[in-house]
Each structure stands twice: as structure tokens, then as C-alpha cells.
Amino acid sequence: MVDLIAKSACAGLLPITIGSLTLTEETPDPVTSIAPFKGQSEAVSERLESALGLKFPAPNRSASKSGARIVWAGQGRALLMGAAAPDLAGLAALTDQSDANAIVTLKGEGAEDALARLVPVDLRAAHFKRGHTARTFLGHMSASITRTGVDSFEITVFRAMAGTLVHELTEAMESLHARRSHLGQ
Amino acid sequence: MRLTCPVCGDRDHREFTYKGDAVMLDRPAPDAGTDAWDSYLHLRDNPCGDTRDLWYHDPCGAWVVVERNTVTHAVTGTALASEAKR
Structure with a gap:
């Protein structure tokens, strides 16, 4: 009998920390x-x-x-x-839908600046307060984005998009960090 | 171009998919005859000015009737297709 090993959507991909931002996987169940x-x-x-x-x-x-x-x-x-x-x-x-989605939290100072590179909705705190959520796009993916704190967002996409989601977010985090380092911020 | 989804609010047009003229909401009766059905399926006006289109808001799944002007590009109103009355 084969032993099946349960893997989360972002297993092996997360967590990642770049500059002030961390990206971690959430596994709410059910x-x-x-x-x-x-x-x-x-x-x-x-x-x-x-x-x-x-x-x-x-x-x-x-x-x-x-x-x-x-x-x-x-x-x-x-x-x-x-x-x-x-x-x-x-x-x-x-x-x-317990295993249907890839769910991640982007947390840290500048989280909304990183998301601004990917999401066509104004996610700044003045418009998008804790508990607000948006069905929108992240890059080319349909995504559900919820503000869970002062500097944290929970992002949900279809599970099959996990790799693309991590890639897109990592790229935005890296380029934001590079720009801030260059500007001495 | 910005469109207002009646459910989600003001959004960028990349979130929407264009379907076509909102005459599609007025499906003829099954026995309306071939002329009415031919017109419904194939014949479209090409208005210079106010027009009503159907757009789909991909992230939330709403069908939206958008009233806009093809000359000025002004968007004058949006409504849920499920509630729109012609």
C-alpha cells in the first residue's frame, strides 16, 4: 500500500522574507x-x-x-x-474547498506598495481598511485579497496557481526592496 | 477606462470581458419567427453615440449592462443585467 503524503499548496515555496516583507502560507481547515x-x-x-x-x-x-x-x-x-x-x-x-485554494499572507511595512505593482485596486489603508476584501486580479490571476491587519493581507487564488502566485509576489517584493535599497529607504 | 461594477464598485476595465450589445437580454419568443430570430442573433446596430453593452466582471461573476457613448467615451451608467429593464 502506498503512503500518500499530504502537501500544502505552497509546500517547498514558502516562507520567504525579502526586506521588510514576509510571505507565508496559511492553511485554514476546513x-x-x-x-x-x-x-x-x-x-x-x-x-x-x-x-x-x-x-x-x-x-x-x-x-x-x-x-x-x-x-x-x-x-x-x-x-x-x-x-x-x-x-x-x-x-x-x-x-x-479545503484543498482547493492557495492562501498566503503578505505582511510587513510596504505590503500595499508591493501589491500595487500587481493589483488594479487601491489597497491603501485610507480606502481599504481591516476586514475589507476585494475580488480582483493579481497579475493575470483571479484573486481574493483581504486586509487582515495594519500591514498584512491575505491572498487567495486557485491552488493550481500557487507557483505563479509565489513567483509574482516574490518578484514584486524583490523589485520593491531593490528600489528602496537604491533610494536608501 | 473605468467601469463601475454594481456589486464591487469602481474597477479597472481589465477586470471586465466585453460580450456585446445588450439587445441579447431581449430574447424573442420561441415562435417569434425567423426574421426576429435572425435579427436577434446576427443583426447589430453600429451606433454613433449612446449604446448599451453587456460586460462580465470576471472576479465577482456579475453580468453588467454598461451605458456608454461611443463618441465621447463617457460611461454614463451601469446596472446588473439580472435587474436591468429595457
């Missing part, structure tokens, strides 16, 4: 896609709140509590990470 059926958004939100203390997020928003995070993930859909979904039978379509 991850569940929650898509409320027509007219059931309120009921789903109430059920989530009583079970986890988290409402179904409005567009472009996320929320977290006790290690669980719920992130708006497109029209009528959210990703629940780090906690099992309550029973939503008849209210929403649930899909296990």
Missing part, C-alpha cells in the same frame, strides 16, 4: 464555500451568527472571530475558513 439559495440570505446569516458569531458578509467585506474567518467571494457566495459550517440544509449550497 474551508467551505457557502452560497445561499434565492431569498435565503437572511436565514443563512442568522444561522451562521448563532453558530459562529459571524454574519454572512456584505459585498467587499469579511469578518473573523475566534480563528474563523468568513470572506465575501463573489456574487451570492462566501468562503468560511477555519471552522466547520453549521447545518444549512435547504438554505444554502455548501461545497468543501
